[in-house]
Amino acid sequence: MTKTDDLPKDHGPSGGWGSLKGISRIFGESVPSPAVLDTLRRQNKPGGFMCSSCAWPKPANYHPFEFCENGAKMTLWESTSARCTPNDLGKHSLEELRGWSDHELEKTGRLTAPMRFDHGTGRYVETGWDEAIAGIAEVLATLPKEEVVFYSSGHAGLEASYLWALVARLYGNNNLPQSSNMCHETTSVGLTQVIGSPVGTVVWEDLEETDCFFFFGQNPGTNSPRFLHPLKYAKQRGARIVTFNPVREQGLVSFVDPQDPVEMATGRETIISDQYHQLKAGSDIAAILGLCKAVIEADDAGRDVIDHAFLAEHCNGFDGFMDFARETTWAAICAETGLSEVALRDAAEIYMTSEKVIGVYGMGLTQHAHGSWNIGMLTNLLLLRGNIGKTGAGMCPVRGHSNVQGQRTVGIAEKTKLVPMDRLRDLFGFEPPEKDGMHVVDAAEAMTEGRLSAMLCLGGNLVRALPERDRIEAAWEKLPLTVMISTKLNRSHLFPGRNAWILPCLARSEEDMQESGNQWITIEDSFSCIHGSQGRRTPASRQLRSELEITALLGKAIAGLTDRLRWDEWIADYGRVRDLIEATYPEDFRDFNARMNEPGGFWRGNPAHDRVWKTESGKAEFTIPDKLNAMDFDDEPGRYRLLTMRSNDQFNTTIYGYSDRFRGIEGTRDVLLMNAADMEEAGLSHGDRVALVADGGIAARLGGLEVVTFELPRGTVGSYYPECNVLVPIGHHDRLSKTPASKSVAVRIEREV
Incomplete structure (x- = not known):
């Protein structure tokens, strides 16, 4: 802190002038061209581009400025006038660059040309695209196929992601970890077990109909600020909001709408949470069990608050769970959470007196040793009163990275059961590998144990994002091959393998001019809706290539051109890739090209939303945790x-x-x-x-x-x-x-x- 003698203070509501001040500071630091104002005007609107920040939907009825503070910062940061050229980067040794902060590395600006690391000089040097692609393919041909990983972050659109997965399988493996492995994979696995769906069940209309939100471990003020607008409107119509979070996050306390002139002029704020419960980290299982216990006790006392008809028709295992809730003592629940029985009963009362409840959560539930139990317990709570599969209710995981969910939808998955391999075989005339690939944790373990040969990264900054940073840094630079497709310099570039390339790509807001014109890409939001996105800014450098073009060039070098592998045609017109996606996933992407620019996006459907449970039992499953917290360690003095x-x-x-x-x-x-x-x-x-x-x-x-x-x-x-x-x-x-x-x-x- 700048003044250690001053305690942190509540800096007022989220949004408001503080949000505009934060945007203006980044504007001043990045110094983009005046054209960025038009870019921001088109952000998250029909005919515009999807924000590269969070995965919040692009609504059909949009605001004049359909971006939040963090979305604007992301666009301004990528639109910087600063350039990181090979000559600029070559002035600094790796040792010097490793002493820079993450912020300083990013401030060097947009990467402008492909680069290869020269171990002789210890510097990155410029290379041509043909030379880079050929060099990468030549090294790949010498490596054990099972030791090569094709990682992707959430930045790339559905088209590039589909081809990235195809390239990995043509090369010979399913080593396709993705950024969801580090945040919401618990959702994908946990929700599938209990409701048969790997994603949330709500759609936009549910936000407009609900009369209650229960938040667990999610912070919209920082991670998804556009969510605050629906929350404000919900409060205005009388909906109630209850929050459970160890940290008192200002976005769930109060909000001043930057797009409301009266609120901005008067400072009038919307109080968001009716109740805010600060529970111990990792104790959500106990807190939610307390809510369930209060509901069950009220029903046992004759209040008729449990939807028994729904449970009988749609659920499995509820009798055992209710016995578990009855038998668990309030003393145990309160000791674990640090919350009082009165506080938990007060929250349960709001749940019992609300007809339509949405359960919202983020990484505060997923990133635990037993995060799947967290997901199961929240599902238990919603099922008790039939709050999944009806209008205005449901499960709402908020994804933190744009298109991280969509990449999974189009085949970036290490588990073969999640991908229609037979359709890939028929479409492209090859035998897809049958063995499951590496999760990102598997890849990290293999890397640190010397069992990995290459990391090809479609975006991201894995050296910084993975656990045990020191071990990862040491292992990363020992790899025979590292390839980073990036917009800006980051710490992962500072640990080049024995053969290392940086391939600079377009930002989502920039023009992607190919033979058939400026290309559209598509993005999936947190609500399983698909949106078209088209950039119009002049690219930061003439040498930049799109993520799809880079992927296709790699695929062409690895697998060659055939009558079924038409890489050049796919580069020329991304609509042809969307045709391939539709052929591979016909139920999700019917009439893909025709529908991609529907206002509000087109919904690809969700069986659980319609109370169709794709579980082994054919019903929604109640679960019973083995313990009252999601941790894999016990509390001790000094820990x-x-x-x-x-x-x-x-x-x-x-x-x-x-x-x-x-x-x-x-x-x-x-x-x-x-x-x-x-x-x-x-x-x-x-x-x-x-x-x-x-x-x-x-x-x-x-x-x-x-x-x-x-x-x-x-x-x-x-x-x-x-x-x-x-x-x-x-x-x-x-x-x-x-x-x-x-x-x-x-x-x-x-x-x-």
């Missing part, structure tokens, strides 16, 4: 539950700056947020310097942190992602999905001099 957080000034590993205004932290990210009573017990004071030490699994330490007094539950401490990744063991992940458990990490605190 804390660390939850990692994102600031208001970042998107995933992209750091826009050092202003986390909602938490009152300015000028630094090197902080440890801590409850005042915990600080006193540990003999610490606000402003002390400490280190966090991993307490189990690995020997890791993160020093130079400033203790900040913060309103958190006892035993819970907080600090920033990705800096804290060094403390997260690779093996610390959800037991079913392998999602890294970054929201409940066992740590101890050491004072530094």
Whole structure:
């Protein structure tokens, strides 16, 4: 912090002038051309482009400015006037660059030309596209196919993603980990088990009809600010909102709508949460069980609040679950959560007196060692009153990266059962590999154990995003091949393998001119709706290529041209790739090209939304957890539950700056947020310097942190992602999905001099 003698203060509601100030600061730092104003005008609108930030829908009825603070920051950051040319990058050694912060690396600007790392000089040097593609293909031909990984972040559109998965399978494996492996894979696995659907069940109309939201571990103020508009409208019509989160997030406290002149002029705010419950990190299972227990007890007392007809027709295992809830004591529930029985009963009363309830959650539920139990328990709560499969109700996981969900839909998956291999065989005339591939955790483990040969990355910054950063950095640069398709410099570029290339790509807001004209791509949002997206900005460099073109060039070099592998035709017209997607997934993408620009997107459907349960039993499944928290460690004296957080000034590993205004932290990210009573017990004071030490699994330490007094539950401490990744063991992940458990990490605190 800039002043260690000042405690963090509540910096007012989300939105408002603070949001505009945050946007203007990034505008001043990135110095884009005046044309960026037209780019922002077209963002998330018909005929425009989908934001590259979160996966919130592009609504049919849009606002004059259909972007939020973080979406605007993302567009401004990519539209910077700064350029990172090979000559500029070549002026610095790797050792020097590794001393730069993430923010400083990004500030070098847009990458302008393909580059190869020259180990002789220790510098990146410019190369041509033909030379780069041929060089990559030549190295790939020498490597064991099962040791090559094709990773993708959520940035690429459906068309490029479909071809990326095809290239991997033509090469010979299903090693297709994706950024969802690190955030919402728990949703994909957990929801599939209990309702037969890997994604949320709500659609936009449900937001307009619901009379209650229950939030768990999701922060719309920072991660999906456009969600605040539907929440504001819901509150205006009388809907109620209950929030469970260890951190008091300002976006779920109050909101001033930047698009409402009266609110901006008067500062009039909408109070978002009717109740806000700060529970211990990792204790959501117990909290939700408490809600269920209160509902069951009320029904047992004759209030008739459980939808018994729905349970009998649509659910399996509810009798056992209700017995479990009855037998679990309130004392155990309250001890685990740190919440009182009265508080939990008050929240349950809102649930019982609401006809249509949406359960909203984010990585606060998914990133735990038993995150799947969190998902199952929230499903239990909604099922008790029939709140899945009816208008205004349902499960609403909020995806944090645009198109991360859609990439899974079109075949980026390491599990063969998720992909129609027979259709790929018929369409392209080859035998797809039958063996399951690597999850991102599998790839990380293989890399650190010397069992991996190559990482080809369609976007992303895996060196920074993965757990155990120090081990990953050391292993990454030992790989025979690393390929990064990127818009900007990031830390992953600073650990080049023995053969290493950086391939610069277009941003989503930029023109993608091919033989048939400026191309459309498509994106899937969190509600399973598909939207067209077209950029119109002049590209940052004439040498940039689209993600689809780069993928197709790699595919052509690896698999060649045939009468079924028409790479050049697919580059010329992306509509032909959409035809292939439709042929592969006809139920989801019927009339794809004709429908891709429908206002509000076209919905690809969800059986659970219609109360069709694609589970083994054919019914929605109640689950019973083995314990009351989602952690894989027990509390001990001196051990804390660390939850990692994102600031208001970042998107995933992209750091826009050092202003986390909602938490009152300015000028630094090197902080440890801590409850005042915990600080006193540990003999610490606000402003002390400490280190966090991993307490189990690995020997890791993160020093130079400033203790900040913060309103958190006892035993819970907080600090920033990705800096804290060094403390997260690779093996610390959800037991079913392998999602890294970054929201409940066992740590101890050491004072530094």
